[in-house]
Amino acid sequence: MISLFLDIKDLNVDLKDFHLQNINLQVKEGAYHVLIGPTGSGKSVLLETIAGFYKPYQGQIMLEGKDITPLNPEDRGISIVYQDYVLFPHMNVFENISYGLKKKNKSDKSFLESRVYEMAEKLKIDHLLKRDTRTLSGGEMQRTAIARSLIVEPKLLLMDEPFSAVDVNTHAYLTTLIKNVIEEYQTTCIHVTHNFNDVYNLAEQVAVMKDGKILQQGTLHDVFSRPSDDFVANFVGVHNVFKGQIVGHDKSLLKIRINHDIIIHSSDVFEQHSSDKTDVMVAIRPESIIFSNEPFISSVRNQLKGVVKNLFEVGHTVWIEVQVGGVTFRGVLTPNSCESLGIERGKEIYLSFKSLNVNLMEYHDDAYRSI
Amino acid sequence: MKSKMEISFISIAIFFTLILFMAVGSLFILPSFQGFIDAIQSEEMVEAFKLTIYTAAISSVLVMLVAIPTAYSLSRYSFPLKTLIKSILDLPMAFPEIVLGLALLMLFGNNLLGGFLEKFGIQIVFTVTGVIVAQFFVAFPFAVRILYSTFNYIDTRYEFVSRSLGYSEFETFRSVTLPLSKDGIFASGVVTIARCIGTFVAVLFLGGGTFMKTETLPITLYLNLSFGNVDMAISAGIVLVIIAFVAIVVLEKYGKEKAL
Numbered sequence: 145m146i147s148l149f150l151d152i153k154d155l156n157v158d159l160k161d162f163h164l165q166n167i168n169l170q171v172k173e174g175a176y177h178v179l180i181g182p183t184g185s186g187k188s189v190l191l192e193t194i195a196g197f198y199k200p201y202q203g204q205i206m207l208e209g210k211d212i213t214p215l216n217p218e219d220r221g222i223s224i225v226y227q228d229y230v231l232f233p234h235m236n237v238f239e240n241i242s243y244g245l246k247k248k249n250k251s252d253k254s255f256l257e258s259r260v261y262e263m264a265e266k267l268k269i270d271h272l273l274k275r276d277t278r279t280l281s282g283g284e285m286q287r288t289a290i291a292r293s294l295i296v297e298p299k300l301l302l303m304d305e306p307f308s309a310v311d312v313n314t315h316a317y318l319t320t321l322i323k324n325v326i327e328e329y330q331t332t333c334i335h336v337t338h339n340f341n342d343v344y345n346l347a348e349q350v351a352v353m354k355d356g357k358i359l360q361q362g363t364l365h366d367v368f369s370r371p372s373d374d375f376v377a378n379f380v381g382v383h384n385v386f387k388g389q390i391v392g393h394d395k396s397l398l399k400i401r402i403n404h405d406i407i408i409h410s411s412d413v414f415e416q417h418s419s420d421k422t423d424v425m426v427a428i429r430p431e432s433i434i435f436s437n438e439p440f441i442s443s444v445r446n447q448l449k450g451v452v453k454n455l456f457e458v459g460h461t462v463w464i465e466v467q468v469g470g471v472t473f474r475g476v477l478t479p480n481s482c483e484s485l486g487i488e489r490g491k492e493i494y495l496s497f498k499s500l501n502v503n504l505m506e507y508h509d510d511a512y513r514s515i
Numbered sequence: 516m517k518s519k520m521e522i523s524f525i526s527i528a529i530f531f532t533l534i535l536f537m538a539v540g541s542l543f544i545l546p547s548f549q550g551f552i553d554a555i556q557s558e559e560m561v562e563a564f565k566l567t568i569y570t571a572a573i574s575s576v577l578v579m580l581v582a583i584p585t586a587y588s589l590s591r592y593s594f595p596l597k598t599l600i601k602s603i604l605d606l607p608m609a610f611p612e613i614v615l616g617l618a619l620l621m622l623f624g625n626n627l628l629g630g631f632l633e634k635f636g637i638q639i640v641f642t643v644t645g646v647i648v649a650q651f652f653v654a655f656p657f658a659v660r661i662l663y664s665t666f667n668y669i670d671t672r673y674e675f676v677s678r679s680l681g682y683s684e685f686e687t688f689r690s691v692t693l694p695l696s697k698d699g700i701f702a703s704g705v706v707t708i709a710r711c712i713g714t715f716v717a718v719l720f721l722g723g724g725t726f727m728k729t730e731t732l733p734i735t736l737y738l739n740l741s742f743g744n745v746d747m748a749i750s751a752g753i754v755l756v757i758i759a760f761v762a763i764v765v766l767e768k769y770g771k772e773k774a775l
Contacts, residue, residue, distance in 0.1 A: 195679050197678075216678070216683070218683055230670065244680030247686075248681060
């Protein structure tokens with residue numbers, strides 16, 4: 145049975161110029177939990193509060209069913225890894241890695257050496273043990289920092305943007321290496337990142353933060369496909385977020401009108417808090433939109449005709465903006481698909497997307513203004 | 516080709532450094548060599564040198580023992596009146612040493628704290644203890660200022676990481692913060708020793724400047740200059756310059772080793 149490992153209840157932290165407000169976060173044992181959110185949303189403060197560096201004025205942090213809120217950082221069994229490594233500059237690689245273990249096993253020198261060597265070997269830094277940390281590359285420093293944290297076998301590992309200071313190739317290598325080591329040690333992990341590749345590759349659970357609050361948490365699929373509000377939708381790259389109005393039902397589907405003249409269908413289960421309020425927010429991921437030169441013959445319930453307004457290449461993809469009435473839809477294609485469809489500015493094109501991919505969110509005035 | 520600004524600024528630097536060097540160098544020119552040898556071998560000079568080193572060693576150790584926790588608390592913790600305490604500690608650096616000497620004399624004289632301490636047999640004014648107390652209060656604000664900047668410069672996340680790895684607050688302070696502050700502690704120590712050795716007015720007020728009793732090297736210089744004994748006065752000045760020079764050389768050497 146998967147038990148609730150970390151349970152944060154109504155946590156409030158006051159740092160004078162920044163506040164964490166009513167944080168509720170649940171992490172299962174052995175899970176890889178990823179925290180995302182814009183800069184300044186409080187992700188790092190939340191990690192440091194969990195580690196015990198900031199005292200909450202309200203709320204509880206439960207770890208393995210025990211309230212650790214009043215405990216000092218050294219008594220929590222939680223390790224932290226920072227973006228810029230924070231390796232002790234007055235110690236070499238061996239001394240950095242063995243630092244925490246030395247505290248636990250002061251007398252057993254041979255045990256200490258064998259454990260450090262074993263951990264360094266797993267992270268492929270065993271040849272660097274005698275090196276001054278200031279002479280290491282970014283990737284080597286980060287592996288040393290992770291080895292230092294993992295060697296004490298923490299109950300929970302917190303990582304604050306651990307791969308953002310390394311180059312692209314090292315990033316990909318480190319992600320795989322560290323994921324394997326963390327899985328081997330069965331360490332529960334909370335990882336803060338801005339990198340969506342990290343989220344796709346690592347996350348089992350995702351939480352989105354903004355202004356010191358958690359807006360949504362759930363599985364990767366939940367958060368990316370069914371964002372809870374317009375901010376989360378925009379942040380996780382939904383791009384097509386519109387104000388709409390429920391105008392009726394078509395069998396089990398909801399009919400939604402966007403911008404007076406566009407009707408789309410959604411199979412989303414949407415609970416209206418008030419029956420007289422029919423306003424909703426509509427979110428459609430760009431990857432869910434299929435482009436074609438002729439009407440697409442399939443069971444797809446939503447098919448619209450528009451004019452290509454703009455297209456621009458981003459890496460190995462082409463982003464396309466299509467004007468449908470007064471609404472701009474954004475989709476994404478590979479350069480090959482774009483070429484074979486002959487897509488160019490001003491061309492008429494069909495957009496299709498499944499009713500399953502039309503996500504509905506509660507409407508509020510702020511949401512509409514933010515779009 | 517050097518710019519006009521570069522030439523002007525370098526000229527200013529060289530000119531005024533040269534004047535300062537000439538002023539210090541003139542000390543070494545004026546007394547005869549034999550006069551200098553006789554002076555430094557005189558009983559008064561030997562006693563003054565011993566007392567200076569003895570008192571400065573004690574006061575410097577005391578200053579560092581008190582300044583490290585003071586500076587760390589100002590750098591890391593929030594507590595009531597913190598800003599006021601910081602301002603009070605900075606005050607002696609801003610006003611003349613003579614005012615500090617007078618203030619210490621008032622405090623440790625018979626009326627205030629002095630009377631109270633005397634009940635326990637502790638006499639401060641016009642004693643060697645008074646010399647140490649004066650040196651302590653002159654050097655303490657400088658030491659705190661340097662150490663405060665040092666602790667502020669150290670990223671608190673080193674301490675966070677250490678504590679997350681099982682070390683208590685004090686263990687972290689001992690095994691991470693202090694080693695990382697080594698340069699600042701050393702610099703602060705050198706400045707403290709220099710201030711303690713060179714302090715004159717406060718030591719004169721609180722120690723009394725009694726011949727061969729509470730006479731440190733700066734007081735030897737002052738007393739002998741008052742009596743017209745120029746060779747002794749200048750020789751005391753030379754000894755002080757040599758002590759300062761050794762301190763600076765040690766600091767420079769240590770700094771270079773650290774950089775390498």
